[in-house]
Every structure is written in structure tokens, then in C-alpha cells.
Amino acid sequence: QVQLVESGGGLVQAGGSLRLSCATSGSIFSRNSMDWFRSTPGKRREWVAQISVSGNTFYSDFVKGRFTISRDNAGNTVFLEMTNLEPEDTAIYYCNRALPPQWSWGQGTQVTVSS
Numbered sequence: 001q002v003q004l005v006e007s008g009g010g011l012v013q014a015g016g017s018l019r020l021s022c023a024t025s026g027s028i029f030s031r032n033s034m035d036w037f038r039s040t041p042g043k044r045r046e047w048v049a050q051i052s053v054s055g056n057t058f059y060s061d062f063v064k065g066r067f068t069i070s071r072d073n074a075g076n077t078v079f080l081e082m083t084n085l086e087p088e089d090t091a092i093y094y095c096n097r098a099l100p101p102q103w104s105w106g107q108g109t110q111v112t113v114s115s
Contacts, residue, residue: 002026002103004095009109012085020080020109022095030073033098036080038091039108049080050098062088085113 008020092108
């Protein structure tokens, strides 16, 4: 069973930056496209960004141009570089494989952006 451990969140002022990491266990990471998601109370978990096995990247409209997803296959880790953060980006951020069935969800990492 693959385990997901997200980290790197914190409290930042609007306009600031954070870099999130998602470490995965197991050796199958490099064979999977990976997604970042986020959730806030009262809202469904929403998709943020994806990176394919070959490194192609895709972004939701609300983060395009501000967030960058990347991966380190040797380290079994996916990253989310977040810049020009907005209060609306406040959420718990999670990663998971892109294709179902998804792995068990990690605890996520809290990002709070103050205005």
C-alpha cells in the first residue's frame, strides 16, 4: 500500500510563496501521473494540477500562471511551487495518483493565506 505524506504548508501573507512536497512510499511512483488537490470546509475536494509520467503538466484555471507542479522520480516525490498566493488559496492540499483507483489519502498540508 502506497503511503502519501504531504508537507510544506504554513501561514503566509497574500502575495507570498510556498513549496509543498508529497513523499510517496513504494517504487511505483515513477509509473504514475500525479495530481495535487485541495479542500476547504464545505467544499468538495478540487483538482489543482497534474504532472504526467513524462513530465507534462496541467493546471486548473484558478492556479495557472501561479503554481508549478514538478516531480523527482528518484526521490518518489511530487512538488507544488505556489507563488502570488491569494486568500482564496487557503485550503488543505493533498496529492494522489491521477488514475483510479487512487491510493489512500494522506493527512494533507494546511496552507493559510492572510490578506
